[in-house]
Amino acid sequence: MVNTKVNLSGIELSNPVIPASGTFGFGYEFAEIYDINCLGTFSFKGTTKDARFGNPTPRIAECPNGMINSVGLQNPGVEAVKSTELPKLKEVFHKPVMANVSGFSIEDYTYTCQALDSEEQIGWFEVNISCPNVHGGGMSFGTSPESAAEVTKAVKSVTTKPVFIKLSPNVTDIVSIAKACEDAGADGISLINTLLGMRIDLKTKKCVIANKMGGFSGPAIFPVALRMVYQVYEAVKIPIIGMGGVSSAEDVIEMMLAGATAVQVGAANLVEPFACKNIIDNLPAVMEKYGIKDLNEIIGGAH
Amino acid sequence: MKQQIFKITKNEKIAKDVMLMHLSGDTSDLTTPGQFVNIKLEGQFLRRPISVCDYTFDSLTLIYKIVGAGTEKISKYQTGTDLDILTGLGNGFDTSKSGTTPLLIGGGVGVPPMYNLCKKLLTEGKTPTVILGFNSRDDVFFEKEFKDLGVNVIITTADGSYGIKGFVTDVMKNLDYSYFFTCGPEAMFKAIENIAQTSGQYSFEERMGCGFGACMGCSCKTKYGNKRICKDGPVLEREEIIW
Numbered sequence: 001m002v003n004t005k006v007n008l009s010g011i012e013l014s015n016p017v018i019p020a021s022g023t024f025g026f027g028y029e030f031a032e033i034y035d036i037n038c039l040g041t042f043s044f045k046g047t048t049k050d051a052r053f054g055n056p057t058p059r060i061a062e063c064p065n066g067m068i069n070s071v072g073l074q075n076p077g078v079e080a081v082k083s084t085e086l087p088k089l090k091e092v093f094h095k096p097v098m099a100n101v102s103g104f105s106i107e108d109y110t111y112t113c114q115a116l117d118s119e120e121q122i123g124w125f126e127v128n129i130s131c132p133n134v135h136g137g138g139m140s141f142g143t144s145p146e147s148a149a150e151v152t153k154a155v156k157s158v159t160t161k162p163v164f165i166k167l168s169p170n171v172t173d174i175v176s177i178a179k180a181c182e183d184a185g186a187d188g189i190s191l192i193n194t195l196l197g198m199r200i201d202l203k204t205k206k207c208v209i210a211n212k213m214g215g216f217s218g219p220a221i222f223p224v225a226l227r228m229v230y231q232v233y234e235a236v237k238i239p240i241i242g243m244g245g246v247s248s249a250e251d252v253i254e255m256m257l258a259g260a261t262a263v264q265v266g267a268a269n270l271v272e273p274f275a276c277k278n279i280i281d282n283l284p285a286v287m288e289k290y291g292i293k294d295l296n297e298i299i300g301g302a303h
Numbered sequence: 304m305k306q307q308i309f310k311i312t313k314n315e316k317i318a319k320d321v322m323l324m325h326l327s328g329d330t331s332d333l334t335t336p337g338q339f340v341n342i343k344l345e346g347q348f349l350r351r352p353i354s355v356c357d358y359t360f361d362s363l364t365l366i367y368k369i370v371g372a373g374t375e376k377i378s379k380y381q382t383g384t385d386l387d388i389l390t391g392l393g394n395g396f397d398t399s400k401s402g403t404t405p406l407l408i409g410g411g412v413g414v415p416p417m418y419n420l421c422k423k424l425l426t427e428g429k430t431p432t433v434i435l436g437f438n439s440r441d442d443v444f445f446e447k448e449f450k451d452l453g454v455n456v457i458i459t460t461a462d463g464s465y466g467i468k469g470f471v472t473d474v475m476k477n478l479d480y481s482y483f484f485t486c487g488p489e490a491m492f493k494a495i496e497n498i499a500q501t502s503g504q505y506s507f508e509e510r511m512g513c514g515f516g517a518c519m520g521c522s523c524k525t526k527y528g529n530k531r532i533c534k535d536g537p538v539l540e541r542e543e544i545i546w
Contacts, residue, residue, distance in 0.1 A: 022518065022519075023513075023517060023518060024517060025516065025517045025519075029304075029515055029516045029517045029534070030517070032304065033304055033305075033306075045519075053522065053524060053529055054519065054522065057509055057510065057520075057521060057522065057523065058509070058510040059510070059512075059519075059520045059521070059522075060349070060510045060511060060512045060518070060520040060521070061510075062347065062348055062349045062373075063348065064348070065348055066348055067348055067349055067512065069512060069518065069520060071518065071519045071520060071522075074519045074522055074529070208510075218348055219348075267348075269513070269517065270349075270512045270513035270517060270518050271343065271348060271349060271350055271513070272343075273304070273306065273389065273513070273515060273517075274306065
């Protein structure tokens with residue numbers, strides 16, 4: 001028997017596999033096809049203060065071994081999440097869930113996090129700081145250590161639950177940003193968000209995505225994500241949730257060897273709806289194959 | 304939604320760049336005409352959503368147009384090949400509102416879902432009329448198949464090389480009908496919307512990520528709120544569409 005249990009900021013996960021925000025909605029599409037209680041937890045659809053339609057379509061473009069999305073944080077807004085989505089989720093998922101939160105100002109983040117903090121279903125916050133700061137000239141909060149720290153401090157001051165800051169890879173030095181978040185009181189780091197990408201259609205000679213650019217994800221970005229998890233692990237003491245192109249139990253183990261305590265699965269869910277269940281089912285056999293008895297023993301094992 | 308392995312029993316060209324594929328497999332998750340399936344392809348990251356032309360409990364008929372690398376690959380698959388397919392996707396057409404003499408309008412590669420819909424309306428004792436619009440003679444398919452159902456079928460081609468010269472709306476404007484169902488290019492939808500005399504249902508197309516409602520890649524705004532073309536659609540009612 002192998003041990004797949006990991007501890008994420010004081011909450012035990014039966015396994016480290018977590019569907020990534022934006023690829024799993026609020027869980028019900030997947031609950032129709034398998035019992036999602038097999039998941040360690042899942043990170044729900046990025047929630048903002050107000051309802052958002054998001055970006056114009058087309059929002060999706062295919063790439064070799066991956067895809068670009070430009071959904072633009074479509075969500076019903078935090079009040080509807082509390083009144084409609086969380087009660088529906090409660091019927092199908094009986095574990096603490098990760099609340100993914102986005103904002104366009106510091107006040108947006110604190111409003112949304114404060115509104116969700118008292119919800120007993122929520123185990124952790126995952127704060128997406130890749131969005132543009134409308135008061136900061138549109139630069140993403142996640143592109144400077146100072147603004148990343150500012151969001152972290154503000155969210156920590158209004159929440160009682162562990163706060164993971166989800167970092168953008170579209171920066172010159174992700175390590176300094178991770179350290180700034182740790183110093184500002186973050187309980188953990190999630191990385192990486194999508195890489196900024198583009199496709200052009202040869203027939204129309206225009207960008208495929210209506211907004212021209214979007215977030216590149218899928219197996220193609222796995223080595224980039226793995227490298228960044230490895231680098232951040234060397235610099236911080238707080239736990240890391242690793243993500244970016246993970247699509248197999250082998251990828252989960254590789255991410256953990258780089259330094260992740262838990263691992264998110266994103267784009268894979270969209271093409272293989274049973275991806276997370278399959279990974280969880282395969283994990284013990286793959287652990288045995290590589291002589292791993294306890295996942296906790298391999299976290300950061302490659303360093 | 305179900306994930307099933309289907310076996311290709313036929314994959315042949317039926318018109319210019321248009322292929323017909325028969326598959327055998329479990330279709331139990333298909334419940335109504337106008338739904339679609341999402342096919343996994345070797346070497347492509349995203350699945351390819353294709354509307355269902357017809358099905359029985361253990362067979363599936365798909366008609367698709369070769370438009371890019373993905374459908375090009377599908378067109379080369381040989382009989383006997385196994386395909387990983389998500390079935391039972393989308394809402395499909397609601398025939399309960401059709402009245403006794405509904406009009407079915409298919410444009411180009413929007414023709415296929417009209418076939419199973421036509422069959423369903425016939426089993427409900429209704430008398431559908433079918434207009435199929437194409438660009439040119441080389442593009443025409445399924446005229447005989449519809450005629451074999453015993454319904455009135457009118458073909459139009461934009462260049463007049465086959466059937467009536469003009470667009471589907473040139474025929475539609477002279478007909479009486481109780482309701483309409485349509486699938487095809489958006490330019491055709493707008494022309495229909497301008498002249499339609501009754502309520503109806505439009506089946507939309509959009510670039511999709513997952514095809515089952517998870518990614519929000521194919522959202523649109525409607526008068527009744529945001530909808531996902533893949534899950535809350537692809538069929539929308541005339542009254543809710545914002546053009």
